[in-house]
Amino acid sequence: MDNKYTIPAQARIGHVHLKVADLERSLDFYCNLLGFEVTTMYGSQAAFISAGGYHHHIGLNTWHSKGLSPASPNSVGLFHTAIVYPTRKDLAKIYLRLLKEEYPLTGASDHGVSEAIYLDDPDKNGVELYWDRPKSLWTYGPDGSLTMFTKPLDMENLLQELETV
Structure with a gap:
């Protein structure tokens, strides 16, 4: 092509x-x-x-x-479905719900451009629940490429969103 x-x-x-x-x-x-x-x-x-x-x-x-049975995690297929929440507070609300329901998480990450919580559905399909930071807060490298990373998400800080009015 x-x-x-x-x-x-x-x-x-x-x-x-x-x-x-x-x-x-x-x-x-x-x-x-x-x-x-x-x-x-x-x-x-x-x-x-x-x-x-x-x-x-x-x-x-x-x-x-x-x-x-669920597909093997070591096979070709969908890695996860990503569900975007409109605000950080909305992400905090679903996180608190998952905590109260004692639903197991598989991870939680700060990616620079977004914050994400990971879990599996009952069929072991990966699910990402996340919110995007405003584009004005994204950072770029010297070559113009978007700076993304994977760092642990501060879950306590996320829950503090629920304390704001």
Whole structure:
């Protein structure tokens, strides 16, 4: 390919569709724990869920996966689904919810441009919950490349967001 193509700046990832072993178990995680809402069901085999009334951000189905074991972590596939929260305070709220529910985390990182909490859904699909710092706070290297890193997230500081009005 000799012609360079650049995707339009307004393009975005619309939704993710996951194969799951148990639809009700997945709905419990994504809806009852994380707070998504069901927009439509396809019988007992598939569900579409969203935040804020969008047609769907996540599709869940058992069409080829009902009752099966999770994929090996050492195989090709989706690393994680990333869910963006609008504010740092919103991220703190879901973190507190996860703490209260004693839901296990797999990590928490400060990436410079964002702060993220990591966990697995019931089928061992990785889930990243994060918020983006304002673009004005991002830093760049001498060559103009975005400075990103992975440092431990200060969870106590994150929870302090809930103390502000």
